[in-house]
Structure formats: C-alpha cells, structure tokens
Amino acid sequence: xxxxxxxxxxxxxxxxxxxxxxxxxxxxxxxxxxxxxxxxxxxxxxxxxxxxxxxxxxxxxxxxxxxxxxxxxxxxxxxxxxxxxxxxxxxxxxxxxxxxxxxxxxxxxxxxxxxxxxxxxxxxxxxxxxxxxxxxxxxxxxxxxxxxxxxxxxxxxxxxxxxxxxxxxxxxxxxxxxxxxxxxxxxxxxxxxxxxxxxxxxxxxxxxxxx
Amino acid sequence: xxxxxxxxxxxxxxxxxxxxxxxxxxxxxxxxxxxxxxxxxxxxxxxxxxxxxxxxxxxxxxxxxxxxxxxxxxxxxxxxxxxxxxxxxxxxxxxxxxxxxxxxxxxxxxxxxxxxxxxxxxxxxxxxxxxxxxxxxxxxxxxxxxxxxxxxxxxxxxxxxxxxxxxxxxxxxxxxxxxxxxxxxxxxxxxxxxxxxxxxxxxxxxx
Numbered sequence: 001x002x003x004x005x006x007x008x009x010x011x012x013x014x015x016x017x018x019x020x021x022x023x024x025x026x027x028x029x030x031x032x033x034x035x036x037x038x039x040x041x042x043x044x045x046x047x048x049x050x051x052x053x054x055x056x057x058x059x060x061x062x063x064x065x066x067x068x069x070x071x072x073x074x075x076x077x078x079x080x081x082x083x084x085x086x087x088x089x090x091x092x093x094x095x096x097x098x099x100x101x102x103x104x105x106x107x108x109x110x111x112x113x114x115x116x117x118x119x120x121x122x123x124x125x126x127x128x129x130x131x132x133x134x135x136x137x138x139x140x141x142x143x144x145x146x147x148x149x150x151x152x153x154x155x156x157x158x159x160x161x162x163x164x165x166x167x168x169x170x171x172x173x174x175x176x177x178x179x180x181x182x183x184x185x186x187x188x189x190x191x192x193x194x195x196x197x198x199x200x201x202x203x204x205x206x207x208x209x210x211x
Numbered sequence: 212x213x214x215x216x217x218x219x220x221x222x223x224x225x226x227x228x229x230x231x232x233x234x235x236x237x238x239x240x241x242x243x244x245x246x247x248x249x250x251x252x253x254x255x256x257x258x259x260x261x262x263x264x265x266x267x268x269x270x271x272x273x274x275x276x277x278x279x280x281x282x283x284x285x286x287x288x289x290x291x292x293x294x295x296x297x298x299x300x301x302x303x304x305x306x307x308x309x310x311x312x313x314x315x316x317x318x319x320x321x322x323x324x325x326x327x328x329x330x331x332x333x334x335x336x337x338x339x340x341x342x343x344x345x346x347x348x349x350x351x352x353x354x355x356x357x358x359x360x361x362x363x364x365x366x367x368x369x370x371x372x373x374x375x376x377x378x379x380x381x382x383x384x385x386x387x388x389x390x391x392x393x394x395x396x397x398x399x400x401x402x403x404x405x406x407x408x409x410x411x412x413x414x415x416x417x418x
Contacts (some may be wrong), residue, residue: 006404007397010385042408046414047364047379049358052272060267061297065284067263067292071256074296 001026004033013041103162108154244308252299263292266309268315276376277320279361287323291316306390314391321369363413371406374399
C-alpha cells in the first residue's frame with residue numbers, strides 16, 4: 001500500500017476524521033510511516049511546551065490605552081493612501097488645479113459646440129480656400145461675413161469669465177499642458193466650415209482684447 | 212366614491228443601522244464583533260476600544276511568537292490594531308473578525324520579521340519560572356530547551372513558521388489558517404509538515 005503523503009501524515013498525528021480509516025490502518029503495518037508519524041508527533045509536543053510569558057496585568061490596560069491614543073489620531077476606515085489623497089484634495093493647489101481644468105474643459109466644449117451649431121459664415125472670396133479644404137484665414141472677410149456678435153454669445157461669456165484669471169504659467173505648473181501639435185491635430189479634424197467659424201471667433205476675441 | 216383623506220406616516224425610532232451604530236457597549240461581551248465593527252465604521256471609536264480589549268491578548272501572543280521578545284511584540288501588536296483600524300473598510304464580513312485580524316497580524320509580523328530578521332534573545336525575565344516552585348536545574352534545562360525551540364522556529368521559512376504558530380499555539384483549524392495566509396488547506400498542511408520536519412532537523416543535535 002502507498003505510504004501516507006504529507007497531508008495524510010498531518011491528519012494522522014492530529015487524529016483528523018478526514019483521514020480515511022484504511023489509510024490510518026496502514027500506519028500500524030508500515031514501519032516507515034509509523035516512524036515518521038512518531039517523529040512529527042514528538043516535534044509537535046516539544047513545540048507545545050514553549051509558552052508565551054504572560055505580561056504584567058497592568059500591561060493590558062496600558063496597551064489598550066496606547067492603541068486608543070494612536071487610533072484617535074487616525075481617520076476612521078481609511079488607509080494611509082486614501083488619507084493622503086484626501087489631504088491632497090483639500091489643498092489649495094488642488095482646488096486651483098481643479099478649477100483651471102474645469103475652465104479649460106468648458107472652453108473647449110463651448111468652442112466645439114459653437115463651431116458645430118453656429119450658422120456658417122458666408123463664403124466670401126477670402127474664404128474660397130476653405131471650400132477646397134485649405135482654410136485660408138482672412139479676418140476682414142470673416143468679420144464682414146457674419147453679423148452675429150460674439151459678445152452676445154452667453155456660452156462664450158461664461159468661458160471668458162472662467163478663463164479670465166487663468167495664467168498659463170500657473171496652469172503649466174499645475175500640470176495642464178497641451179501636447180505639442182495637439183492644436184494642429186484638432187484643427188485638422190474640423191470641417192472647412194468649422195475651421196472658418198473657429199477663425200471668426202478667434203478673430204473677434206483678438207480684436208476684443210486688443211491684441 | 213372619493214379618496215379618503217388619510218395621511219399615513221410610518222416612523223421608526225431606531226433603524227437597524229442606527230442600532231448598529233450605537234450598540235450598548237456597556238454590555239461588553241454581549242455585543243458581537245460584527246456589530247462593533249459596524250459601530251466603529253459609523254464613527255464610534257469606543258467600539259474599536261472594545262475590539263482591542265477583546266483581541267489584544269491573542270494578537271500580542273501571535274506577535275510574540277514571531278519576534279520572541281516583549282518589547283517588539285508589544286510594538287507589533289499596536290501596529291496590527293492601527294492597521295486594522297485603518298483597513299476596517301476592507302473587512303467584508305465574509306469571515307470572522309478574528310480571522311481577518313489574524314490575517315492582518317500575520318502580514319504585519321511577516322513583513323517585520325522579513326525586513327529585520329528575528330531578534331533572538333535568550334529568555335525574558337517573565338520566562339523564568341518561579342524558583343520557589345521548581346528545582347533550579349530543572350528550570351534551567353527547561354528554559355534552555357524553550358529558548359532552543361523558539362530559536363529553531365525563528366529559523367523556519369515564513370509560511371512554515373506561520374502555519375506552525377497558528378496551528379500549535381493558537382490551535383486554529385487548517386481551513387482558518389488557509390484563509391489567514393491566503394493559500395489552500397493542502398498547502399497549509401504541507402507547510403505544517405515541513406515545519407515539524409525542519410524543526411526536527413534543527414533540534415536534532417540536542418534531542
């Protein structure tokens with residue numbers, strides 16, 4: 001009959017009911033398994049004799065008070081990483097960064113919406129290149145081609161107000177930066193009409209700010 | 212036939228959640244661990260104090276088995292409870308709180324022992340039995356033997372040591388140990404077997 005494997009030997013020395021009776025009977029007829037089981041049993045008994053010394057009775061009160069003090073300084077139910085994340089979220093820098101991110105997102109959304117839904121400017125001679133897919137910007141023609149005023153656009157006013165205090169140096173320091181070529185990439189995805197509308201809006205805004 | 216002009220409102224003075232959040236901690240042992248954990252999550256830190264008082268002895272003893280001295284065991288046990296408090300939100304309740312706490316404890320102990328190595332000291336003052344009770348030679352031999360066993364256990368690989376300590380000294384079933392150390396029951400039994408076999412090799416010259 002096969003010798004007992006490691007798990008069976010453990011079950012045997014612990015008199016586990018999980019060990020089938022036939023396997024347990026094998027030990028009584030097998031010197032090798034019996035010797036191994038005896039050795040394991042004696043080691044187990046030897047280990048059991050080593051007891052942890054009982055600390056002073058005063059220790060337990062002192063210990064629980066120590067733990068209670070340490071726990072009082074902890075945020076409940078949060079690990080250190082989560083607590084650090086919370087601290088970061090509460091910092092003024094993080095608040096500013098979040099506000100700047102929101103402003104940029106709102107700006108991008110409104111520009112996108114405006115270019116999609118605003119009426120396309122009349123195609124004057126200066127914009128003839130746009131029809132061919134090569135947006136040629138002519139400020140005078142664009143301004144003359146559309147009478148709608150950017151100033152009247154409420155969404156644009158919201159964007160301008162949100163971005164009014166935005167300084168690009170601070171935005172860059174906060175980690176807000178565009179990848180090189182991102183603007184060009186975005187412009188290439190616009191249709192000719194969208195590009196001309198974007199050009200018109202930018203032109204209006206540049207004139208407004210006196211740049 | 213018109214609708215009756217009734218206004219029905221149902222009020223409950225204390226929901227189950229509120230009851231969990233405010234258990235009667237004076238009841239001591241009558242409040243189970245799970246209720247205390249819920250209360251603690253609900254902001255009652257005194258509930259955690261009860262959990263500490265309830266489990267501190269087992270945690271300390273387990274830590275002591277890994278580091279074999281009172282000072283380190285005390286520091287480790289404190290660390291275990293702080294980590295448990297921080298990680299209470301990860302306790303899902305699928306196992307007993309004590310099993311979960313043992314898991315935290317074993318992880319903390321293995322990390323500490325793994326990074327520092329066991330600090331083996333001879334015997335604590337408290338290890339020395341009262342000389343008025345037994346003959347000094349017998350005591351000395353017993354004390355020396357205990358120190359040898361402890362030193363041999365400290366030299367076992369981490370998983371074998373954890374299996375031996377949890378099985379022999381804390382008398383946990385193999386299934387619970389498997390849950391604590393995150394392995395199968397078969398692996399735990401194999402580790403326990405190897406732990407005893409290695410202990411035999413380490414202690415052979417004196418046996």
